[in-house]
Amino acid sequence: MTTALPTTGFGPxxxxxxxxxxVSQLDLAIRAETSQRYLSFLEQGRSQPGRTMVVRLAESLELSLRDRNTLLLAAGFAPVFPESDLAAPELAPVREAISAVLDGHLPYPALVARPRGELVTANAAFDLFTExxxxDLLRAPINVLRLALHPDGxxxxxxxxxxxxRHIMDSLRGRAAHTPDPALDELIAELSSYLPPPCPGPDHVGFAVPLHLRTPDGDLRLITTLTSFAxxxxxxxxxxxxxxxxPADAxxxxxxxxxxxxxxxTP
Structure with a gap:
């Protein structure tokens, strides 16, 4: 389980x-180009940061944009990173670019999802995972993580x-450790309950293995790549x-x- 984020106060x-x-105070101070003494005063609430310093500290700590906004609010500043509706007209170029990438990946499956697995869009080859x-697992919003591991999925x-x-769960736990999220913790607990215990054999080389999927056309072995919009x-x-x-093989x-x-x- 991840540690709960303090709800108030910039210093905490x-x-x-x-x-x-x-990260030590000294290391963070060096990254943010400030002094350890000033950083200590910030954490104790003895000094108040300017907006530029808050952003610099958030960047140095590799916070998500959402968490950077939260830190700004805690310091008394308005968020600087907008959160737009994906269907908004101003994001049309982004939607078109995503669609082009997904279609360009055919005949292989590709999808775009949110951090907790909510499916945003996918290409036509995604039907490989819905057969x-x-x-009920295909009712909107579809959660691709639940779809992957549920006994009825x-x-x-x-x-x-x-x-x-185990490969999926290790990735999720790493994400939860980096950015605490109680809802993601709940999802991890749910998905873990669906899985049998791993039984590594003598030829075990780790859990980052290709997906070995049975289909009516024959067995598939698939490797995955994850890309974020950094x-x-x-x-x-x-x-x-x-x-x-x-594809992992011919x-x-x-x-x-x-x-x-x-x-x-097919017509």
Whole structure:
């Protein structure tokens, strides 16, 4: 479980984040180009920072844009990073770019999701993960993490579920440790309950393994890549991540191309 974030006061929040990042006052002061004495005064509430200093400290602690806004509010400043509706007209170029990336990844599956797994959009090959699953799991908003590991979702078709599930859970726990989120903690607890205990054999080489998925067309082995919008200055965009699946062998690539061709020929 992650540590709860203090709800009030700039000093306690700054100290919380510094402790969570395991950074000393001296190291943070060097990163933020200030003095350890001044930083100590900030944490004790004996000094009040300017807005530029708050932003500099937040950047030095590698806070998300959302958490940078929260730290600004705690210091008495208005948030500087907007949080737009993804459907807003001003984000049309972003939506078009995302759509182009997803379509360009075909015939391989790709999707865009929010931090807790809520599906934003996906390309046509995503149907690989919706075949035969409980319709309740496909009701909006679809959670792709729940879809992947739920007993009524994709899990029964995953031949290496203990290893693949551990890979997903390790990634989520790392995210929760970096940015505390009680809702994500709850999701982690739920998803963990769906997984069998891992039983590493003599040939075990770690849990970052390809997804071994059974399909009517044959078994697939897929590796994944995760891409974040690291230079975004809008909270909504910055919190999205793109997950793209790639074939781990020639048979998987062939099967995915055949599936795509079959879908194109279906009226």
């Amino acid at each position: 929040q700054l100290r919380h984040w510094r402790t969570l990042r395991r 035969g699953v409980d319709p 994709v899990a029964p078709r995953v031949r290496n579920l203990p290893e693949w599930g 230079t975004a200055t809008d909270v909504t965009i910055a919190e999205l991540h793109l997950e793209a699946f790639l 048979d998987t690539a062939r099967i995915l191309r055949l599936r795509a061709a079959r879908h194109r020929s």
